[in-house]
Amino acid sequence: AHMNENKEFVLVGGGNAAGYVAHAFVENGIADGRLCIVSKEKVAPYERPALSKAYLFPLDKSPARLPGFHTCVGSGWERQTPDWYKEKGIEVLYDTSVSGLDISLGTLSTKAGGTIKYSNLIIATGSTATRLPEAVGGSLPGVHYLREVEDADSLVSSWQEASKVVVIGGGYIGMEVSAASVSWKLDTTVVFPEKYVMPRLFTPAIAHHYEEFYKSRGVKFEKGTSVKKLVAGTSGRVARVELTNGKVIDADTVIVGVGAKPNVIPFLQAGLKSLEGGIQVDGQFRTSAPGIFAIGDVAAFPLKIYGRTARVEHVDHARKSALHFANVLTHKTTDPYDYLPFFYSRVFEYPGSERKLWWQFYGDNVGDTVEIGDFNPKYAAFWLVSGRIKGVFLESGSPEEFSLLPKIARNQPHIDHLKLRNASSVEGALEV
Ligand code: FDA
Ligand code: NAD
Numbered sequence: 001a002h003m004n005e006n007k008e009f010v011l012v013g014g015g016n017a018a019g020y021v022a023h024a025f026v027e028n029g030i031a032d033g034r035l036c037i038v039s040k041e042k043v044a045p046y047e048r049p050a051l052s053k054a055y056l057f058p059l060d061k062s063p064a065r066l067p068g069f070h071t072c073v074g075s076g077w078e079r080q081t082p083d084w085y086k087e088k089g090i091e092v093l094y095d096t097s098v099s100g101l102d103i104s105l106g107t108l109s110t111k112a113g114g115t116i117k118y119s120n121l122i123i124a125t126g127s128t129a130t131r132l133p134e135a136v137g138g139s140l141p142g143v144h145y146l147r148e149v150e151d152a153d154s155l156v157s158s159w160q161e162a163s164k165v166v167v168i169g170g171g172y173i174g175m176e177v178s179a180a181s182v183s184w185k186l187d188t189t190v191v192f193p194e195k196y197v198m199p200r201l202f203t204p205a206i207a208h209h210y211e212e213f214y215k216s217r218g219v220k221f222e223k224g225t226s227v228k229k230l231v232a233g234t235s236g237r238v239a240r241v242e243l244t245n246g247k248v249i250d251a252d253t254v255i256v257g258v259g260a261k262p263n264v265i266p267f268l269q270a271g272l273k274s275l276e277g278g279i280q281v282d283g284q285f286r287t288s289a290p291g292i293f294a295i296g297d298v299a300a301f302p303l304k305i306y307g308r309t310a311r312v313e314h315v316d317h318a319r320k321s322a323l324h325f326a327n328v329l330t331h332k333t334t335d336p337y338d339y340l341p342f343f344y345s346r347v348f349e350y351p352g353s354e355r356k357l358w359w360q361f362y363g364d365n366v367g368d369t370v371e372i373g374d375f376n377p378k379y380a381a382f383w384l385v386s387g388r389i390k391g392v393f394l395e396s397g398s399p400e401e402f403s404l405l406p407k408i409a410r411n412q413p414h415i416d417h418l419k420l421r422n423a424s425s426v427e428g429a430l431e432v
Contacts, residue, residue, distance in 0.1 A: 006117045007036040007091075010108065012098045013124035013263075014039020016048050016318040017296030019071025019080055021122065022090055024326030032089035038108070038116065040097045041148055044082045047074040048126075049315050051152045052173060053346060056180035059160075061350040066149060075319060098125075101270035103289050122325070123267055123279060123287070123294040127260035127313055132168070137230025142238035143254045146173055158253045159184050166190075166241045166251040168227055170197040172345060173257025175210070179347035179357075181255075182218045189220040189249055191227065191241065201343065201365055206393065209375040213357065217348070222247065230254055260313060262298045275300035276311040283336025285325045295321040304338045305410075306364055316342040340410050360402050363391035363409030370420050370429075378426040388412045394426070404430050 009025070011018055018037055022045070025031035039045070047069045054064035067081045078084065085092050093116075100109035101121075108116040129145035132138030144155045155177075159165075163186065167178045170192030181188040190197075196207035197214075211221060225245040233239030241249045262278045273280040273288035278300040285293045285301070296318040303310035317339060327333045342362050349356040355377065367385035375395060383391035392408050394401060408430075415432060423429035 006119060008034040008118075009036065009120050009122065010116055010118035011035065011037045011122040011124060012108065013037075013126055013296070014041045014043075014045050014092070014094070015124065015126045015296070016045065016071060016315050017124035017126070017322040019045030019047075020075075020319045020322035021124070021295070021326060022080060022085065022088070023072045023077060024323050025090070026088050028326060028330045028332075030330065034089075036091040036093065036116070036118075037085070038093045038096050038098055038110070040095070042095045043149060044080060044085060044092065044094075045071045046149065047071055047315070048147075049074070051149065052146060052176035052180070053349065055149075055152045056156070056177065056183075057350040058184050059156075061183075061352065063156075072319075074315070098266060100266050101272075103270050103272075103292070106291075119291065121292045123264075123292070123298055124296045124318075124322070125263035125267075126297045126318075127262050129173075129256070130259045130261055132227065132230065132256055132258070136227060137232065137238065138256065140230055140232050140238045140254075141236055142252060143230055143256060145256050146177065147260070155253075155255065159186065162186050162253040164249075164251045165253045165255070166249055167255045167257065168192070168241075169257035169259070170194060170221075170223070171200070171257055171259065172198075173255070175214075176345060176347055177255050177257060178214065178219050179217070182214075183348065183350055183353070186253075188218065189222060189251075190214075191222040191225060191243060191249075193224065193226045195224060197221075201361060201393075203369050203371065203381060205371050206379065206381055206395075209379060209395075210357070213375070222249070260297075262311065262313075264298050267294075267298075275309055278311040280309075283338075284328045285321060285337070293325060295325050301337060301339070303341075304336060305340060310339075310341075312339070312341060314341075314343050340406055342406065357395065359393060359395045360397070360405055361391065361393045362405040363389075363412075365391045365393075370417065372420075372423055372429045373426040380426045380429050382415070382420060382429070384415065384417065387414050387417065389415055394430075397426075397430075401427070401430055 050069040057063035097111040098108050099111045129147045165181045165186045165188045167190045178190045225243045228242040228244045231240050278298045279294040281299045297313045300311045324337045344360040346358045371381045373379035377396035379395040381393040
């Protein structure tokens, strides 16, 4: 095993947050020769959301491929290809997995037996897709998970041969991948245990509109049931899905989207404090050990606006935590991170699609809801606590309407419940 020379800033993880840190370090003139990125992936940081969206367009609809969506194109900035990192003097160790941390020595160990010495460590290792156990058939050929570009390539190659697809999970991956699957004209069934899709965010009424739209595009749902077993055919490849409700669905391709887990094991084993399943940080992304920071999916941070700790597995937070961390480091701010939760999705957006669905949500989905619109095409939902708006959801808004959402969620205006309920249109409700 070899010992690398001491690096001033070592960032573990080559994902969304890493790409935005690299951007900010270059902007601040602290990248050249001072930043080293250690990534398990073989490619430079990219905008991960593309993997379940433009990457999965039918092959005749110009799907996205690298290097088209390296960070930071998602924010309209320069596309950071491997050459960009070289030009900026940022060392990237690709295909290198960190397996250990020794805080007292200030060293990382890699799976391949190497050692990396750091002065400052930034942990941005993101999450891993939760797998179904081997005993349930979770590792059979034809069973896919979606987290990295290699997973998306493997899914696309399965779809080229597929005819019957089952998607397990009714969350983000389930919704985006099933929409893509029917766009490929594949027989597609989504299975999940809850009563309706996206239960952590959607109301029953919101979910109803999406389910009806999906059904009109050919997606079938098996709700309120779970997977008993994925069963292989004679070839060894998955051939059917047995559900706990007794039904059996034939499938040659299965995509599992049953949640994600933060990649924190080596760091918690080294003694960093844990919260919410992630790494505890303060409002400046400092962990419990000096000189060690955590951002993105793994960071459990003070969500100042609501006075609680949160871990957020969404790209807006990955980007903003990276930028805020860089601003703190370069003394551009001493303010604590003041994040406003923002989630979104887009489906059926391939070129030539009759209608695309696009929703955004800002704030906190707590309290009672007032919902307005007929989904033809617009729909809005407002979450209210003691007469104040806490969260706001909008489908198919105009850019101007979408831009009102963060203002509403941030200001939490007092609202006349009746006036809102009686608003004659989504546009009118957003004005209230
Ligand atoms: P991210 O997962 O991006 O990067 C982590 C990096 O660390 C990876 O390169 C990984 O290989 C590496 N790594 C892990 N362990 C390591 C180790 N031990 N050693 C070295 N490297 C290691 N969000 C959203 O708001 N809107 C959206 O539309 C979508 N869409 C979407 C689609 C799909 C398919 C996925 C999987 C996820 C999304 N998300 C999303 C979520 C969003 O992509 C996610 O929150 C961010 O990518 C998180 O950024 P991070 O940098 O924290 O982790
Ligand atoms: P998720 O938590 O959104 O959804 C998981 C779904 O699987 C839920 O419906 C859950 O009840 C269901 N489920 C759980 N166990 C199950 C089981 N045994 N059988 C059947 N269903 C089961 O997670 P996801 O969709 O897998 O997404 C993974 C990660 O990627 C998350 O961090 C998510 O935030 C991120 N992501 C985000 C977006 C976006 O923001 N647009 C898009 C894709 C992925």
